[in-house]
Amino acid sequence: MSYMWKIYLLAIISFLNGTSEYVIAGILDRIADASHISVSSAGQLITVFSIAFGAGTPFLIAMTARLERKKLLVYALTIFSIVNVLIAFLSSYEMLMTARILSALCAGVIQVTLLTLAAVLAAPGKQGGAIGTVVMGNSTALVVGVPIGRVIASHYEWNVIFIGLGIIGLLLAVLAAFIIPRTVAEEPVPLREQVKFFMNPRISAYLLITFLWLGSYSVVFTYISPYLLDVFSMSNKEVTTALFIFGIASALGSKVGGFSTDKWGSFRTLAGGTLLHALVLLLFPIIGNVAYLFYALLILWALAAWSSGTPIQLRMITLAPAAASIVLSLHSAFGQIGMAAGAGIGGIAVKNSLMQYLPWIGALALTISVVVIVTDHVFSKRTKITEQEEPMYAQK
Template sequence: MSNSLKILLLAIVTFFVGTSEYVIAGFLDIIAKDTGISIASAGQLISIFSLSYAIGTPILVALTARMDRRTLLIASLVTFVIGNAMVIFLPGYLPLLLSRVVLALSAGIFLTVAITMATKLAKPEKIGSAISTVVMGFSTSFVIGIPLGRLVAANMNWKLNFAALGILGFAAVFILMAAIPRTEGETPIPLVKQLAFLKNPKILMALVVIFFWILGYSIAFTYITPFLLNVANMSTSTISMALFLFGFASMIGAKIGGSATDKWGVRKTLLSGLIIHAISLALLALSAHSIVAVLLVLVLWSLSLWSSGPTQQVNLVSQAPEASSIMISLYSSTQQLSMAIGAGLGGIMLKNMPISSVVWFGALGVAIAAILAIRVIRPVVKVSN
């Protein structure tokens, strides 16, 4: 098997792992009904995943840095299979929460190691392409995983999603054992050294912008299914189509963001994306009476949301190019922490406010990110000869 196929294989398995995080957003209402809990409590299943990912992944990466990469990759997949089995066989809300912790830790380790393995398998001039291929597997779970998961949950049983992921993960263990070569571990980067970069004001403020950007997104998207069901009055089939459109637009948005950053720079691209993002969330609340309008706004939301991803990473890495891996690690941890807090805040809002409030507060979070970006990301001044 060529190295290109091995990288593609890592991307496919990464899709399974990514789906375990995102798929649950498509059927929170069904889980709430099946387990006898509120939608707000069901939303905490997303919050606990993100929080576990944000806190646990850097620690586990540091502790396992010297391990053989293939061994660690397989171990994370075995843990992934166990986490899915817990969802299927252990009844009740608390075991479901625990399974989300297990799945989060396995996902964090797998994605980190998969990206590392891809860089070692790729030619030096193809490293960037190899990384984007693996990451695309994670983001593709938005396109296929969420809408497909909704269809399965609505027409059969929501636990079948995790049964399928567990079976696919189990098969992937043996495929990766045969396909991926053994690779030595690396010198661990102490957590203290990683956190030391937060003393840099530019890096800290870049992370604060990322935090509010994802916070606004998470408050709204975590509860998008109840919003579409109860506010926009969509049917289950229409919701699946809406989630598919959102996921498909995410891929286009990421491509637009990367190209625009190269052409127009970080400031123009990021500010444009954040402003349109905030406006689209406000329009989502205002257009809920029209299904066609909601579908159009969802596409606009996804395009603007995902256009900011590559730009945020470029901005952060540019602050410390000599430590790009640490910057990406800080980016991922900030993103997941913000998602956890956003899901939690959204749940609190649902207990005291109408469902549409999560969309308005989501717009507020993104607007704060835009205001901060205007202040902290200064325009590049070109000095002529």
């Protein structure tokens, strides 16, 4: 079987993983109504998911370092699927929060393992495209998963969605067991050695960039449904349409990010995408209810936001190829912590009737990110560090 078909399977699993995480944002108001809680309280289901994902992933990846990657993927996907089925039958808000934590821990292991396998299985010089395809699978959850989740929740109970996620997850676990080849497990990296990654200013810079990137995204996206309903006075049908358009553009953004990284390098892709991302968010509160401008900005927002994942991930793998899973888990951890922070800050803004200005909060974080990206690039040029030279933690 061609390596690309294996990459596509990884992308499909990534899609499922992304749907389980992002679908909550599309049905936030439905969950709030069904559970008799406020929208901001329902939003904490996203916050707790992100915190558990971010805090737990590096430890779980380190603990399972000796486990062969295909086995790890199958085990994590199986547990993930069972937990999602259980979510459908939980009536207590507290139990739902607990289940989301368990789901997040599994999702973190799954996503890091998918990215690691993509880099390993890709043809030489095609790692950026392979990683971009897997990331595209995750962002495609916004194309199909979130809008369809919204439709399902409009016609049935919202928890039906999670029964479907669980069943599909079990089927994908079986496919992965038969199709994905075995790979050599990484040597465990002691905790004291992992700390050294934080001491590397370049890795630390990319972890900060990850935090700011997904934090700025989460500030707006966590509350995207109430934002569209209240600020732009959209109907339920119009919200579904907007989410569908946003999702298509997000998937394209991931693919464009992978192509651009392979062709023009990580710096140009990341710097350009982040700058565009910031400019778009600055314009959102200004355009009012001008429909054609809104949809144009929505598409540009998705394209810019989702083009950033691949250059960050590939850059971190390049800086530490002997411990790819570890640095990717750190990347995922900081990203999810950023999403939790964004959701939390967004919740505070919503409580204080500042929902309209959520995009400006995100733009501020991205402006800081652009400064860090440019500073790192200048530093790398001055010290003659390039993507082709052997990085600090390369395998000898």
